[in-house]
Structure formats: structure tokens, C-alpha cells
Amino acid sequence: MAFERTRQLLNTIAQLDETKIINAILNDKDFQAFIIRLNTKGEPTSQLFEEGIDSLSISLGNYAATTIEGTSSFEGKKDKGQRFDHITLEDTGEFYKSFKIEVSNGGFKMTANPVKDNSNLFDDFGEEIVGLTKENLQIVIDAIREKIIFSIREQIKMVA
Numbered sequence: 001m002a003f004e005r006t007r008q009l010l011n012t013i014a015q016l017d018e019t020k021i022i023n024a025i026l027n028d029k030d031f032q033a034f035i036i037r038l039n040t041k042g043e044p045t046s047q048l049f050e051e052g053i054d055s056l057s058i059s060l061g062n063y064a065a066t067t068i069e070g071t072s073s074f075e076g077k078k079d080k081g082q083r084f085d086h087i088t089l090e091d092t093g094e095f096y097k098s099f100k101i102e103v104s105n106g107g108f109k110m111t112a113n114p115v116k117d118n119s120n121l122f123d124d125f126g127e128e129i130v131g132l133t134k135e136n137l138q139i140v141i142d143a144i145r146e147k148i149i150f151s152i153r154e155q156i157k158m159v160a
Contacts, residue, residue: 012155018148019106025147026108032101034143038136039110040096041088045136048096048129052086055131060087089121089129099130 025031034043041049052060063077068084070076077084082091089095098113112130114121121129132140 009156012158016152016155021148021151022106022144023103024151025144026101026103026106031143031147035101035108035110035132035140036096036099038132038139039130040099041090045139047133047136049083049088049090052088053133054126054128055133056128057133057135058128060089060125060129062086087125089125092116095121 037043037046039047039055044050047053047055048060054060063084063086066076068077070079082088095112095114095116100111102109102111110130110132114123114127114129
């Protein structure tokens with residue numbers, strides 16, 4: 001009798017499933033949106049919009065002068081009020097909106113639709129435009145670690 005609480009606590013700890021905990025974290029829509037913003041736009045270290053880099057930290061380059069200023073047949077980045085100091089891949093926003101997180105076995109894969117008008121962004125800039133830099137991946141790992149610790153503490157607290 002004296003050790004019943006301890007036995008329950010140990011059983012709870014023994015039954016913890018790290019894959020289940022990680023999958024629950026990664027399936028959270030807000031957490032998925034956070035990961036996607038690290039790649040696209042919205043976080044201080046967003047790769048495409050803020051830094052103009054791919055997942056290998058390679059610059060996507062700069063816009064041509066005609067893209068920035070426009071021509072008689074199309075509006076330029078300046079006229080649209082868009083960022084033009086480096087390539088962002090955000091012209092209409094459709095590419096950013098296509099980003100998805102696929103969760104499986106305690107991990108995730110980021111996907112996006114690269115087809116734009118008559119071109120494919122993967123052909124133009126490489127498949128590495130979808131995915132996180134080492135720095136942003138570490139941000140995700142740290143955030144997951146914090147959420148795992150919180151989840152375990154909550155499960156243990158229910159028994160203790």
C-alpha cells in the first residue's frame with residue numbers, strides 16, 4: 001500500500017510513448033503553421049521571405065531590374081508594394097499557401113506545389129526551396145523538446 005503511488009508513477013513513466021508524443025506535437029495545426037512560417041514568411045528567420053535562401057542556406061538571387069520596376073505589359077515588384085531586395089517566391093502567395101506538413105513515425109516531411117503558371121519553381125530554384133535550414137531545423141527541434149518535456153510532466157502530474 002505504501003508504494004502504490006510510486007508503482008503507478010513508474011507504470012506511467014514506463015508506458016510513455018515518445019513517438020506518440022512527437023506525432024501529437026507534429027499533428028498540431030498551430031505547430032505545423034509555425035514550421036511552415038520558418039520556411040516561408042512570418043517568423044524572424046523565415047528563409048524565403050526574410051532571407052531569400054533555400055534549405056541549404058544558398059541565396060535564391062536577386063530580381064531582374066524589369067521584375068522590380070515592371071514594364072508596359074506587367075506591374076513590377078515596386079508597383080505592387082512587394083519586397084524586391086532579393087527573390088522571395090511570394091509574388092501571388094499561392095506557392096506559400098501550398099506548403100503542407102506530412103507527419104509519420106515521429107518525424108515530418110514538408111511539401112509544396114512548385115507549379116506556377118507555365119513554370120516549375122523546383123526546376124528554376126531547386127527542390128531545396130522546400131525544407132528548413134540547419135538553424136531553423138534546430139529551432140523546431142528545440143520547440144519539440146520543450147513540448148515533449150511539458151507533455152511528460154503533465155502525464156506524470158496526473159498520477160503523482
